[in-house]
Amino acid sequence: xxxxxxxxxxxxxxxxxxxxxxxxxxxxxxxxxxxxxxxxxxxxxxxxxxxxxxxxxxxxxxxxxxxxxxxxxxxxxxxxxxxxxxxxxxxxxxxxxxxxxxxxxxxx
Amino acid sequence: xxxxxxxxxxxxxxxxxxxxxxxxxxxxxxxxxxxxxxxxxxxxxxxxxxxxxxxxxxxxxxxxxxxxxxxxxxxxxxxxxxxxxxxxxxxxxxxxxxxxxxxxxxxxxxxxxxx
Numbered sequence: 001x002x003x004x005x006x007x008x009x010x011x012x013x014x015x016x017x018x019x020x021x022x023x024x025x026x027x028x029x030x031x032x033x034x035x036x037x038x039x040x041x042x043x044x045x046x047x048x049x050x051x052x053x054x055x056x057x058x059x060x061x062x063x064x065x066x067x068x069x070x071x072x073x074x075x076x077x078x079x080x081x082x083x084x085x086x087x088x089x090x091x092x093x094x095x096x097x098x099x100x101x102x103x104x105x106x107x108x
Numbered sequence: 109x110x111x112x113x114x115x116x117x118x119x120x121x122x123x124x125x126x127x128x129x130x131x132x133x134x135x136x137x138x139x140x141x142x143x144x145x146x147x148x149x150x151x152x153x154x155x156x157x158x159x160x161x162x163x164x165x166x167x168x169x170x171x172x173x174x175x176x177x178x179x180x181x182x183x184x185x186x187x188x189x190x191x192x193x194x195x196x197x198x199x200x201x202x203x204x205x206x207x208x209x210x211x212x213x214x215x216x217x218x219x220x221x222x223x
Contacts, residue, residue, distance in 0.1 A: 032209040043112075043198045043214025044151070087150065096209070097167070098143070098151040 004088045009103040018075045020102050022088030025069050033064060033071045034096065036087045044087060044098070048073070078106045111135045112215035114199050120221045121189050129184045129218050131199030139210065140182035141200040142166075142174060144193075145217075151198065157182060189222045196220075 005023040012018045024033070032051050036044035048055055050062040050071070061074040075082055085101040112133045121127050131140065138159050143151040143166075153166030155174040163174060171193060175183045186193055197218045202210035 034209065034211070036212075041196070041217065041219075043200065043217055044212070045214070046211045049209065049211070091209070097153065100150045 004090050004099055006086075006088050006099065006102045008100065009105070011105050011107060012078055013107050014079055015077050018078050018082070018104060018106075020073045020075075020086055020088075020104070021070055022073070022090075023070050024088070024090040027068050027090050031068075031090050033062065033068075034089045035060070035062065035073045036089065036098075038085045038087065038101070047086075075104075078104075080106050080108065082106050112199060112201055112213055114197075114215040114218050116218060117216065118219045118221075120223065122223050123190055125189050127186050127189055127220075129186075129197055129199075129220070131182045131184070131215060133180050133199075133201045133213075133215075135201055135203070135213060136179070137201040137203045137213075138179065139202045139204070140176065141202070141212065142172075142182065142184045143198045143200065144168065144195040145198065146195050154184065154197075186220075186222075189220075191222045194220060194222045 034049040035047045037047050038044040048057055048060050048062045050064050052064050055062045063072040083106045085103050087098050087101040089096040115130045141156040142154040145151045152168050154172050155166050157163050157176045160176050173185045199215040200212040202212045
């Protein structure tokens, strides 16, 4: 089970780009990296997933270096509604586990 | 996600009572999960099921049991509720991925208070 380490909290301002880095030093060859977003009193919601290099969708980008021991979720031009907890998960099939996540607070 | 429903949404019970939380999904997914979340913390996996005949314990299964009545239904039971089981409970589903790994879809949660 690959363990992940993320900052506990981050603050940002509206319109800024936010980068949240996750460390996963013992990631296995078959493991993918998945990020979820959770608003208060709601279930987590899938944001993005990747294996290597860069993945981009309409919500975020995910940067994964060649050694895959870390990954960075990038949120472009955040708004107040992006205030949430962001979870980094690493693993395959039923092995993925949610840690405490990163609590992002976007200020006006 | 409206495709994953949980009942009840809120429940207050007393210590020692047996209660059941229910989850239904219309996504046609094979895999279903139960998580609990304590205030300010991440989600902990209680049980998961990869199909109707497959039930697996998660990180914190003690004090809980589950039943997979059908592909679409996965129930969580607290045999004898205790106050430290007060938490927010989430059901999730996922499908066997063609590539990558599974994406989980979560229900709205059940807030349980054990007095």
